[in-house]
Amino acid sequence: MITFDEIADRERRFLIQTYNRYPVAFGRGKGVFLYDLAGKRYLDFVAGLGVNALGHAHPRIVKAIREQAACVIHLSNLYYNEYQGQLAERLCNLSGLQRAFFSNSGTEAIEGSIKLARLAGHKTGGEAKCQLVALQGSYHGRTFGSMSLTGQEKYRKGFEPLLDEVNFVQRNHISQLRAAVNDNTCAIVLEPIFGEGGILECSIEFLRECRAAADRHHAALIFDEIQCGLGRTGAIFAFKTFGVVPDIVAIAKPIAAGIPLGAFLAREEFASAISVGQHGTTFGGGPLACRVALEYLAILEEDKLLENVARVGGYLQQELKTITEKYAAAKEIRGRGFIQGLVLDIPARPIVELALAEGVLFNSTQDTVLRFLPPFLLQEKHVDKGIRVLKKLLGKKRRASK
Numbered sequence: 001m002i003t004f005d006e007i008a009d010r011e012r013r014f015l016i017q018t019y020n021r022y023p024v025a026f027g028r029g030k031g032v033f034l035y036d037l038a039g040k041r042y043l044d045f046v047a048g049l050g051v052n053a054l055g056h057a058h059p060r061i062v063k064a065i066r067e068q069a070a071c072v073i074h075l076s077n078l079y080y081n082e083y084q085g086q087l088a089e090r091l092c093n094l095s096g097l098q099r100a101f102f103s104n105s106g107t108e109a110i111e112g113s114i115k116l117a118r119l120a121g122h123k124t125g126g127e128a129k130c131q132l133v134a135l136q137g138s139y140h141g142r143t144f145g146s147m148s149l150t151g152q153e154k155y156r157k158g159f160e161p162l163l164d165e166v167n168f169v170q171r172n173h174i175s176q177l178r179a180a181v182n183d184n185t186c187a188i189v190l191e192p193i194f195g196e197g198g199i200l201e202c203s204i205e206f207l208r209e210c211r212a213a214a215d216r217h218h219a220a221l222i223f224d225e226i227q228c229g230l231g232r233t234g235a236i237f238a239f240k241t242f243g244v245v246p247d248i249v250a251i252a253k254p255i256a257a258g259i260p261l262g263a264f265l266a267r268e269e270f271a272s273a274i275s276v277g278q279h280g281t282t283f284g285g286g287p288l289a290c291r292v293a294l295e296y297l298a299i300l301e302e303d304k305l306l307e308n309v310a311r312v313g314g315y316l317q318q319e320l321k322t323i324t325e326k327y328a329a330a331k332e333i334r335g336r337g338f339i340q341g342l343v344l345d346i347p348a349r350p351i352v353e354l355a356l357a358e359g360v361l362f363n364s365t366q367d368t369v370l371r372f373l374p375p376f377l378l379q380e381k382h383v384d385k386g387i388r389v390l391k392k393l394l395g396k397k398r399r400a401s402k
Helices: 004-014 059-069 084-095 106-125 144-149 174-180 204-216 238-242 287-302 305-326 349-357 380-394
Strands: 026-030 033-036 041-044 099-103 131-135 166-169 185-190 220-224 248-251 262-266 330-336 339-344 363-365 369-372
Touching: 041 380, 059 287, 084 099, 084 262, 084 287, 099 106, 106 144, 106 185, 106 220, 106 248, 106 262, 131 144, 166 174, 174 204, 185 204, 204 220, 287 305, 305 330, 305 339, 305 380, 349 363, 349 380
Parallel strands: 131 166, 131 185, 185 220, 220 248
Antiparallel strands: 026 033, 033 041, 099 262, 248 262, 330 339, 339 369, 363 369
């Protein structure tokens, strides 16, 4: 059997070194658990950074993949396939938007969204209507358009020049937003809940003002729900949690249960701005990915997993709140449902590394935030296990006087 050292050595020799991996290799998973090469079990609060919402080796997903792989895996978008239209219809009905385009990933969904917004802007306001407004601290992806919208210097540095005409405002700063949006703005782009940015929510008041500003200036309001959407807040779309409807929404991560797939959904007013040949993809919307995505959505509904996210997410939040009250290293909790963060006053990565030895997978972001993106199958007993380990690792409790 191959060893961890052999795997790590081969990667060091042949892979471009862009990942700071943890010292573990996983061989299989089941439900909310992963197993390393020696068979040790790990409770998974990361879910492939939000991808594995149905956990690992879900029997209905495995069955759908096997059946479809035996029929046809890939078809060019030169031809129709049975499932792409069905999935588009399902997502449009769930979102209330009218059209869908399928990509391979979230960053491509963002790229397509801003292409659509620019086309629509040019049609209504000429070539000058091309400006984009994004948020400081945001994250939208690694390609040039999405990186241009990402309000974190560490992701942008070294790749300049990026897209011109991008203006950044502070999250929840309404006066800055009003000053930045004008008649040459073609889109306001934001994550309703920052993911890589540290699990920070946009306020309802700010989102409403974004909606109003977009309407005033005939711009597209684009929500990036790649991490926070498709059930992670306890609603099928995060925008339904906040009650503000965008013109375009980008989704990806869990949609095909680990098979690469992304999409952007759009109102007809914006979707109609694009014509044949102006956008496309080789792999997006293939029969395997779309069939699995339909199964994912069916499982969410039939197994009442959104209700589980809301219930167990509330329990997780309650337990994390207790930690902030009792442990000196824990400062603040953020988020909701199964996208939550615990802000520490110490570096988070060492806690993640120590938890690994305890058989629990956490994630760190923004240096001092522990991020929780568990599978939607998580139960209270799993939360209890994770909290026990976290309490052990955080160490000294607060004094009673505090």
